[in-house]
Amino acid sequence: MKAAVLYDTTSHNLNLLHWGHLEAPDPFFAIKICNRTIAFVSELEFGRFRSQSTFQEVHLWSEFRKGSSSNTPFWPSFFRFLQKQYAIDQFLLPNDFPASIYAEIVSVVPVAFDAAFFETQRAIKTVAEVGEIRKACTVAAKILQKTMEKIRNSTVKDGILYHEGKVLTSERLQGEMEVDALQQGCCAQGTIVAGGADAVDPHNPGSGVLREKQFIVIDFFPCLQSSHYYGDRTRTVFKGKPTEEQVRMYRAVQECQQLLIQRIRPGVYASELMSFALKFFEQQGFARKQTPNGCEGLIHSVGHGIGLDLHEYPSIGSQPIRLEPGMVVAIEPGLYFPSLGGVRMEDDVWITETGCEVLSPCEQGFEV
Amino acid sequence: MKAAVLYDTTSHNLNLLHWGHLEAPDPFFAIKICNRTIAFVSELEFGRFRSQSTFQEVHLWSEFRKGSSSNTPFWPSFFRFLQKQYAIDQFLLPNDFPASIYAEIVSVVPVAFDAAFFETQRAIKTVAEVGEIRKACTVAAKILQKTMEKIRNSTVKDGILYHEGKVLTSERLQGEMEVDALQQGCCAQGTIVAGGADAVDPHNPGSGVLREKQFIVIDFFPCLQSSHYYGDRTRTVFKGKPTEEQVRMYRAVQECQQLLIQRIRPGVYASELMSFALKFFEQQGFARKQTPNGCEGLIHSVGHGIGLDLHEYPSIGSQPIRLEPGMVVAIEPGLYFPSLGGVRMEDDVWITETGCEVLSPCEQGFEV
Numbered sequence: 001m002k003a004a005v006l007y008d009t010t011s012h013n014l015n016l017l018h019w020g021h022l023e024a025p026d027p028f029f030a031i032k033i034c035n036r037t038i039a040f041v042s043e044l045e046f047g048r049f050r051s052q053s054t055f056q057e058v059h060l061w062s063e064f065r066k067g068s069s070s071n072t073p074f075w076p077s078f079f080r081f082l083q084k085q086y087a088i089d090q091f092l093l094p095n096d097f098p099a100s101i102y103a104e105i106v107s108v109v110p111v112a113f114d115a116a117f118f119e120t121q122r123a124i125k126t127v128a129e130v131g132e133i134r135k136a137c138t139v140a141a142k143i144l145q146k147t148m149e150k151i152r153n154s155t156v157k158d159g160i161l162y163h164e165g166k167v168l169t170s171e172r173l174q175g176e177m178e179v180d181a182l183q184q185g186c187c188a189q190g191t192i193v194a195g196g197a198d199a200v201d202p203h204n205p206g207s208g209v210l211r212e213k214q215f216i217v218i219d220f221f222p223c224l225q226s227s228h229y230y231g232d233r234t235r236t237v238f239k240g241k242p243t244e245e246q247v248r249m250y251r252a253v254q255e256c257q258q259l260l261i262q263r264i265r266p267g268v269y270a271s272e273l274m275s276f277a278l279k280f281f282e283q284q285g286f287a288r289k290q291t292p293n294g295c296e297g298l299i300h301s302v303g304h305g306i307g308l309d310l311h312e313y314p315s316i317g318s319q320p321i322r323l324e325p326g327m328v329v330a331i332e333p334g335l336y337f338p339s340l341g342g343v344r345m346e347d348d349v350w351i352t353e354t355g356c357e358v359l360s361p362c363e364q365g366f367e368v
Numbered sequence: 369m370k371a372a373v374l375y376d377t378t379s380h381n382l383n384l385l386h387w388g389h390l391e392a393p394d395p396f397f398a399i400k401i402c403n404r405t406i407a408f409v410s411e412l413e414f415g416r417f418r419s420q421s422t423f424q425e426v427h428l429w430s431e432f433r434k435g436s437s438s439n440t441p442f443w444p445s446f447f448r449f450l451q452k453q454y455a456i457d458q459f460l461l462p463n464d465f466p467a468s469i470y471a472e473i474v475s476v477v478p479v480a481f482d483a484a485f486f487e488t489q490r491a492i493k494t495v496a497e498v499g500e501i502r503k504a505c506t507v508a509a510k511i512l513q514k515t516m517e518k519i520r521n522s523t524v525k526d527g528i529l530y531h532e533g534k535v536l537t538s539e540r541l542q543g544e545m546e547v548d549a550l551q552q553g554c555c556a557q558g559t560i561v562a563g564g565a566d567a568v569d570p571h572n573p574g575s576g577v578l579r580e581k582q583f584i585v586i587d588f589f590p591c592l593q594s595s596h597y598y599g600d601r602t603r604t605v606f607k608g609k610p611t612e613e614q615v616r617m618y619r620a621v622q623e624c625q626q627l628l629i630q631r632i633r634p635g636v637y638a639s640e641l642m643s644f645a646l647k648f649f650e651q652q653g654f655a656r657k658q659t660p661n662g663c664e665g666l667i668h669s670v671g672h673g674i675g676l677d678l679h680e681y682p683s684i685g686s687q688p689i690r691l692e693p694g695m696v697v698a699i700e701p702g703l704y705f706p707s708l709g710g711v712r713m714e715d716d717v718w719i720t721e722t723g724c725e726v727l728s729p730c731e732q733g734f735e736v
Contacts, residue, residue, distance in 0.1 A: 012380045044571065095468035100481045102467035103474070113468045179550050183543065187557065203412065 003088045004032040004117060007098055014308040015094075015121050017228060020053035029061065033086055040064065075101050076108040083109050094118040119313045123305060124326035130350050132224060133306060133328055134359045136186060136231030137348050139222050141362035143180045144235050147173055147193075147218055151210070151237050152368035161210045161239060170194065170206035177220060186222035192234075193218050199236075199342030202300055202334060212240035215250075215341035217334075221310050230310045232330045234346035235365035242367065249335050250366055252284040253343045256333040260302060261349055264331070264356040270303075270314055270321040277302045277333050286335050296337050303331045306348055327351045328359070371456045372400040372485060375466055382676040383462075383489050385596060388421035397429065401454055408432065443469050444476040451477050462486040487681050491673060492694035498718050500592060501674060501696055502727045504554060504599030505716050507590050509730035511548045512603050515541055515561075515586055519578070519605050520736035529578045529607060538562065538574035545588060554590035560602075561586050567604075567710030570668055570702060580608035583618075583709035585702075589678050598678045600698045602714035603733040610735065617703050618734055620652040621711045624701040628670060629717055632699070632724040638671075638682055638689040645670045645701050654703050664705050671699045674716055695719045696727070 007029045010017040017023060019030055019037040029040040038057040041049050049058045064078050082088060092114040093102065105111060125133070154161040154168055161168040170193040181188035194206030196214040210216055219234040236250065256277050263273060278288060281298050288297030301317030306328055314321040316329055323329075329351070334344030345364070349356040375397045378385040385391060387398055387405040397408040407423040410430065417426045432446050450456060460482040461470065473479060493501070522529040522536055529536040538561040549556035562574030564582040578584055587602040604618065624645050631641060646656060649666050656665030669685030674696055682689040684697055691697075697719070702712030713732070717724040 093467060095466055096464075097467040098463055099461060099465040099467040099470035100463035100483075102470060103481070106471070113471070115468075175551065179547050182547050182550060189555065 001033055001087050002090045002092055003082070003086060004092045004114070005097070006030050006094065007101060013094070013096075014228075014312075015118055017308055018122050020049065020055045021227075022049060022053040023228065024049075030055070031082065031086070031091075033088070038086075073104055075104040079105045079109045092117055122307050122309075123313050124324060125307060125328050125350070126326075129229065129307060130328060130359070132227045132229035133231060133348060133350075136222055136224050136229050137233060137360040138231070139181060139184045139186050139224075140220050140231040140233040141360050142184070143177050143222070144218060144220055144233055144365075145363055146180065147177055147220075148235060148237055148363065148365050148368055150176075151216065151239055154239065156212045156239065159211050159213070161212065168210045169208055170198070170210060171208075173210075173218075174205065181222040184222075185225050187225055188220065188222040191218075191220050194342070196341060197338070200336045200338050202336065202342065202344065210239075213242070214238070215246070215343055217342050217344050219344065219346065223310075228308050230306055230308070231359070232306050232310060232332075232346060232348055233362070234332055234334075234344045235363075236343045236345060237365045237368045239368055243340075246340055248284070249286060249337070249340050250343050252281060252286055253333055253335055253345050254364065254366075256280050257331055257345045257347070260331050260333060261347070261356060261358065264323060264329075264349060264351060265354060266323060266325045266351060268323050270316045270323065271318055272320075274302055274317050281333075281335060286337070293338070297335060298333060299336055300332075300334065302333045303329050306330045323351055325351055325353050369401055369455050370458050370460055371450070371454060372460045372482070373465070374398050374462065375469060381462070381464075382596075382680075383486055385676055386490050388417065388423045389595075390417060390421040391596065392417075398423070399450065399454070399459075401456070406454075441472055443472040447473045447477045460485055490675050490677075491681050492692060493675060493696050493718070494694075497597065497675060498696060498727070500595045500597035501599060501716060501718075504590055504592050504597055505601060505728040506599070507549060507552045507554050507592075508588050508599040508601040509728050510552070511545050511590070512586060512588055512601055513731055514548065515545055515588075516603060516605055516731065516733055516736055518544075519584065519607055522607065524580045524607065527579050527581070529580065536578045537576060538566070538578060539576075541578075541586075542573065549590040552590075553593050555593055556588065556590040559586075559588050562710070564709060565706070568704045568706050570704065570710065570712065578607075581610070582606070583614070583711055585710050585712050587712065587714065591678070596676050598674055598676070599727070600674050600678060600700075600714060600716055601730070602700055602702075602712045603731075604711045604713060605733045605736045607736055611708075614708055616652070617654060617705070617708050618711050620649060620654055621701055621703055621713050622732065622734075624648050625699060625713045625715070628699050628701060629715070629724060629726065632691060632697070632717060632719060633722060634691060634693045634719060636691050638684045638691065639686055640688075642670055642685050649701075649703060654705070661706070665703060666701060667704055668700075668702065670701045671697050674698050691719055693719055693721050 006016050009027050010023045031038050037055045039055040040059045040061045046060050090110045095115050150163050154163045173193040174191040177191050178188045192205045194204050195210045195216040198204045198206040199215050199217040217236050221232040223230045303316030305312040305314050330348045332346035336342045348359045374384050377395050378391045399406050405423045406425040408427045408429045409417050414428050458478045463483050518531050522531045541561045542559045545559050546556045560573045562572050563578045563584040566572045566574040567583050567585040585604050589600040591598045671684030673680040673682050698716045700714035704710045716727045
């Protein structure tokens with residue numbers, strides 16, 4: 001029997017949150033043998049873990065601490081106890097397992113690193129998990145809608161957008177969206193409201209005044225405070241009249257996203273989707289290219305798994321990962337050209353037996 | 369020469385944030401040799417780290433990755449390069465250094481775990497850091513003040529508090545405080561507004577309706593979004609007329625906190641402060657005692673360091689840690705008795721050459 005081992009906080013290792021569905025601020029110890037999850041926690045957390053977590057066994061950590069004499073180091077004797085108690089042949093560790101514990105046990109019990117096991121743990125979602133992601137997507141949709149309305153209803157003076165008498169800045173919209181999220185039970189941080197040149201860099205959250213005649217990328221990823229599941233959604237809008245080339249670029253991203261979603265079903269490989277998008281954009285005249293200032297076009301992967309973490313397995317990029325029923329992935333093609341601006345469109349989809357379902361569909365945006 | 373080594377994200381290892389003062393979502397590698405900090409980052413982060421971080425050297429990680437051939441494992445050759453380049457005799461690792469990297473280098477270069485080095489890294493604050501903590505304390509004070517006003521101005525019906533026509537619950541006040549914090553540039557999570565029995569458990573955030581004739585503990589710890597420094601502050605209020613015993617308990621906590629703050633100066637040991645508080649409460653008739661249902665009285669330490677983390681070195685508990693000028697500590701004595709309720713009073717103080725200064729002093733509370 002193999003046992004996967006974690007010693008961490010739930011915020012740093014979301015597999016622990018996945019095993020127990022209970023947030024804990026301090027590190028604790030847990031193992032998983034087949035589908036059985038077992039936690040070893042402090043006295044402070046014992047009652048709460050027993051009554052509220054989904055661990056099948058919860059043990060009082062101090063019982064084992066007490067048992068080990070001050071002469072024998074704790075970790076080796078604890079791992080030997082586990083080995084015997086649960087008939088464990090090998091302990092599987094994540095790459096970031098605490099080195100000081102590893103150093104004490106490596107010559108005592110059989111251990112191995114198994115990054116893939118831990119990385120793929122949360123890939124297949126239960127219906128309840130999909131329900132949580134859907135809730136977060138709905139909050140994201142509502143608030144994105146409201147933000148697009150503000151830009152739609154804004155007035156323009158000297159090229160700058162104003163709403164309700166005050167200038168519209170990236171920071172203002174980010175702040176208003178994050179406050180709205182909190183009022184709807186979600187924590188949202190790092191919200192992107194990026195106009196013009198800011199939108200050409202997908203990692204730039206955006207700052208300063210928002211202007212007409214440029215793309216504004218709004219990427220919003222609220223996390224439900226109650227369950228810690230994320231939704232991830234991006235819309236791109238444009239105040240004023242775009243050039244023909246800008247219209248073509250927006251339509252290309254929009255069509256690419258729709259075609260990707262149509263192609264998603266069990267058995268398709270992530271890398272096929274990535275290749276499809278690159279080829280599609282090339283055919284549309286928006287090929288990826290290297291310039292002296294960096295890369296232009298589709299410069300990131302076209303998606304990623306989503307759940308307890310914002311970005312998790314599987315990445316929809318160059319790796320040939322087979323898509324399976326039950327995965328939930330964000331699909332987010334985008335195009336970035338300094339001469340035109342940045343456009344990205346993102347929705348989360350649930351992979352079913354035969355295709356996929358967009359979670360909480362919402363308005364597309366663009367010319368407002 | 370010894371080199372401290374980190375490979376982590378800034379959110380999980382705040383020493384990385386302390387070295388660079390720049391948040392980074394992905395793990396990166398950094399070393400510190402004497403007071404020289406050196407970062408190795410990805411292409412994506414290179415420009416940002418060069419221009420915005422406080423690292424004295426920033427290197428492009430991929431340069432080293434490229435250099436190592438696919439036949440030789442990367443980590444051993446990278447550590448050997450560092451050893452030679454910076455004349456390093458020993459690499460110091462935190463206990464939670466990634467085990468998979470440790471396993472590759474332990475037989476190649478001299479390494480040692482040094483938990484104390486990493487734990488104490490951020491203990492002495494610069495004047496700029498104190499300024500940030502003071503800002504967070506000021507936000508905490510303003511919002512606590514507003515919350516106390518709401519309870520003061522509430523009406524009572526059947527023992528339950530109402531404000532502006534709606535029932536006052538823990539969740540409502542927590543939500544309102546956290547939204548206020550966000551509007552003032554702070555992220556606040558886990559806010560405690562705990563009345564009655566909830567307040568007797570210092571870890572209970574509180575839930576449900578708030579009532580008259582019981583202590584309400586409000587513990588609020590906003591974190592500045594711009595710099596990630598925390599403020600930590602607790603007030604206890606009481607709507608209606610307390611019993612004599614409750615008044616005595618509140619006054620005991622209040623006096624204890626004032627006496628602790630008077631005693632804080634360089635050279636004093638944390639454990640002396642803890643002993644003082646236990647003895648003081650005993651003399652006041654509120655001795656700590658063990659009951660069949662757990663511990664009553666002062667059941668936690670009387671304080672902790674504060675900075676980039678909410679709780680950091682030094683703990684003001686049973687350990688004999690010497691207080692030094694430049695430390696910033698939260699001082700938070702409390703008493704918890706099921707028969708009376710819970711009372712806690714908390715402020716952050718900056719240890720000076722001769723004593724200490726309360727950061728952004730504010731109203732005390734109690735009978736509202």
